[in-house]
Amino acid sequence: MMSIKTVFFVILAVSAGLSSVDVLADDYPRAEIIEQSLVCLDCHDGMTATLDGSAHQLSTAEGLVAPQAVGCINCHEGWAQHLDDPSRETIVDLSALSSHDQAATCGACHQTPHQSAMVISDPHARAGLNCTSCHTIHGNNLPRLLPDDRATFCLDCHPEIKSEFARRSAHPLESGNITCLDCHDLSGMSDPMLAVGLNWSCQDCHSELSGPFLYEHPVVNSHLVDGGGCIECHEPHGSPNDRLLTQPNDGTCRQCHGIPIGHRQAHAGLGSKLACVDCHSEIHGSYDNPKLLDPQLGTILFPNCYQSGCHAIYE
Numbered sequence: 001m002m003s004i005k006t007v008f009f010v011i012l013a014v015s016a017g018l019s020s021v022d023v024l025a026d027d028y029p030r031a032e033i034i035e036q037s038l039v040c041l042d043c044h045d046g047m048t049a050t051l052d053g054s055a056h057q058l059s060t061a062e063g064l065v066a067p068q069a070v071g072c073i074n075c076h077e078g079w080a081q082h083l084d085d086p087s088r089e090t091i092v093d094l095s096a097l098s099s100h101d102q103a104a105t106c107g108a109c110h111q112t113p114h115q116s117a118m119v120i121s122d123p124h125a126r127a128g129l130n131c132t133s134c135h136t137i138h139g140n141n142l143p144r145l146l147p148d149d150r151a152t153f154c155l156d157c158h159p160e161i162k163s164e165f166a167r168r169s170a171h172p173l174e175s176g177n178i179t180c181l182d183c184h185d186l187s188g189m190s191d192p193m194l195a196v197g198l199n200w201s202c203q204d205c206h207s208e209l210s211g212p213f214l215y216e217h218p219v220v221n222s223h224l225v226d227g228g229g230c231i232e233c234h235e236p237h238g239s240p241n242d243r244l245l246t247q248p249n250d251g252t253c254r255q256c257h258g259i260p261i262g263h264r265q266a267h268a269g270l271g272s273k274l275a276c277v278d279c280h281s282e283i284h285g286s287y288d289n290p291k292l293l294d295p296q297l298g299t300i301l302f303p304n305c306y307q308s309g310c311h312a313i314y315e
Contacts, residue, residue: 030069034059037071039083044072050138054145068109075105075137094137099130106131114186122186129157151179161237169245170238183236202230213285217292219256220284250276 028036037058041048051057051070059069073079077092084090094102103118103125118125124133134153135145147153152173155162165173172178183201203210211220219232230236233252234244241248247255253276263271277283278301281294288295298306305311 028069028071028073030059031061033069033071033073034061036073036079040072040076040079043086047072047138053141054137056137056145070109074108077105095130095132097130099125099128102130102132127157150176151181154180154184164235164237164239167235167238167240169240169242171236171244173237202236209284211285213287215286215288215290215292217283217285253277253280 048058056070058071075094076082078090082091094105097105100119103115107115107119114122115131118131134147136147137145140146142149165171173180182204185201209220220230232255233246235246236244239245241252245252257276259272263269271279279294279297280292282289282292286292286295294300302311
């Protein structure tokens with residue numbers, strides 16, 4: 001009878017168009033994993049030190065009993081033949097495997113959305129990358145076995161994004177205040193940006209702008225499909241304009257809004273001579289004004305207009 005893990009990888013194999021042989025590894029007893037890995041160390045004596053302190057530290061008979069024993073034979077298929085013929089041709093080099101086969105090997109222990117997506121939908125796999133493109137197993141004690149703890153290795157493949165962080169208004173990647181993984185959670189979800197929704201990522205840090213507001217700016221709460229949401233107005237990495245805006249001055253507002261006729265005609269076009277945010281300062285949402293006007297507008301900018309009774313700020 002197949003184990004739950006075996007059933008999981010049969011489903012994974014069918015989804016990816018692979019045979020079960022391509023993805024299923026033998027499920028070795030704990031004692032055999034420890035015993036056979038010690039045999040490997042007879043020739044590869046220094047390799048155990050490269051795993052000490054990491055998630056892949058080799059299990060021992062005297063050590064703490066973890067749910068999954070870790071040994072050389074978990075990852076290196078062909079070990080039995082290699083004991084009889086210790087040549088490179090008889091042992092599997094994990095880094096040489098395809099993204100599907102690597103994901104299958106790693107998936108014997110790591111059954112996560114990120115790992116399974118590497119076989120099915122992850123754009124990194126479609127680009128020819130695999131698990132070891134971003135994760136180093138030996139000689140690495142960093143969290144998630146990444147090449148560096150700031151995830152700057154992402155920029156090796158995304159150099160155009162690196163230049164965006166050098167713009168005058170940018171998220172603080174270069175100063176080390178954030179990392180790529182703060183916003184791009186490689187969870188393997190269906191979102192094309194590798195996130196459940198970019199708005200949600202933004203609101204993790206900018207919660208004061210996320211509401212809920214009584215009067216919402218609709219674009220703020222639009223789901224990211226083909227535009228909409230925070231990135232409709234803001235460049236997420238960096239921009240030549242203040243506050244990461246996509247366009248300078250009123251250009252961002254005018255992507256969606258024209259200048260109202262009243263602003264052009266009344267009072268010699270005074271309304272069109274002001275910046276949009278001079279009056280509509282509550283651009284993410286307002287608790288009290290459907291036009292997203294500054295609640296202090298009648299005091300700080302146009303006291304006579306509202307005190308005269310000709311205009312009402314809530315009209």
